[in-house]
Amino acid sequence: MRRAMITGAADGIGRALAEYCAGAGYSILGVDVDAARSAVTGRDLQAQGAQIRFLQADLGDAPALDLLVAQLAEEAPVDLLIHNAGINAVGRFETLPMERQRAVMAVNFTAPMIITAGMLAFERIRPGGTVVFISSLSHFVGYPGAAVYAATKDGLAAYGRSLRVALAPQRIHVLVVFPGPTRTAHARRYSPDNSREDKRMPPTELAGQILRAVERRQWTLIPGWGNRLFAIAGRIAPRLMEQAMRKIIYEKLRGG
Numbered sequence: 001m002r003r004a005m006i007t008g009a010a011d012g013i014g015r016a017l018a019e020y021c022a023g024a025g026y027s028i029l030g031v032d033v034d035a036a037r038s039a040v041t042g043r044d045l046q047a048q049g050a051q052i053r054f055l056q057a058d059l060g061d062a063p064a065l066d067l068l069v070a071q072l073a074e075e076a077p078v079d080l081l082i083h084n085a086g087i088n089a090v091g092r093f094e095t096l097p098m099e100r101q102r103a104v105m106a107v108n109f110t111a112p113m114i115i116t117a118g119m120l121a122f123e124r125i126r127p128g129g130t131v132v133f134i135s136s137l138s139h140f141v142g143y144p145g146a147a148v149y150a151a152t153k154d155g156l157a158a159y160g161r162s163l164r165v166a167l168a169p170q171r172i173h174v175l176v177v178f179p180g181p182t183r184t185a186h187a188r189r190y191s192p193d194n195s196r197e198d199k200r201m202p203p204t205e206l207a208g209q210i211l212r213a214v215e216r217r218q219w220t221l222i223p224g225w226g227n228r229l230f231a232i233a234g235r236i237a238p239r240l241m242e243q244a245m246r247k248i249i250y251e252k253l254r255g256g
Contacts, residue, residue: 001027006021007085009041013084018045020204030052030055031056032054077125078119078126084132093147104148130174
C-alpha cells in the first residue's frame, strides 16, 4: 500500500487531502498540533475504511519540530509528502506583533524545509515519490495585509522549484500548488469579508485537483479557471492587480 504524510491533516484542506488520499489507496500519517481535532478526523476516516494515524507537533516550536523529525526517522518511508500546514497574521504590517510574524515564518516556511531535509537524510521518501508544497495565489497577485504570509508562500515556491532539480536523480517529483481562496475555517478567520464565502473553492475540490496533479507528475498547479486568470493578470498587469488587491483586502482591513 502506498503511504502519504500530510501536515495540518486534522481540518480544512488537510482533512480533504487525507480523505482523497485514503480513497486513492494510501495509508495516511497525519501531523497536526490539534490533538482533539486529530482524534475526530482519525475516527471519522477510520470509520470509512481509511488507515490513518496522527503525530502531534507544533511546527512553530523548534524543539517540537526536532522531535517530530526524529520520530519520522523511525517511520516507514512515504510515497507522498504534502506540506499543507500553515498559519496567518493579518493586519497592518507595522502593527502586527513580531512574535506572531515569526510564528508564521516558522510554521509556513522553516518547518517544511526541516521536515523535508530530515526525511531525505533518513531516506523516508521513496524513489518515484512526490513532495507537494502548498504555496498561494499571492505568489502572482500579492497579499496586502498579510505580507509575511505571502513571503513564506513565495519562499516555498522557490524552494520547491530548486528542490525539484536536486531530487531529479532520485526520481522524487516536486509539485508546487498555488490555491486561491478556499472555503475553510482558516480562510474565514483571516478574511476581512466573508460575504461571498460560497464562491470560494471547496477543499474537497482542491484536494481532488492536487491528487490528480500528483498522478500526472505536474510541476505546478493553479487550481480553478478564476485563479488562473488572476495569476495571468498578476503577471501582465501587476500594478492593476496591486490596486485591485488593495481594494479587495487591505482597505477593508484598515476599515476603509
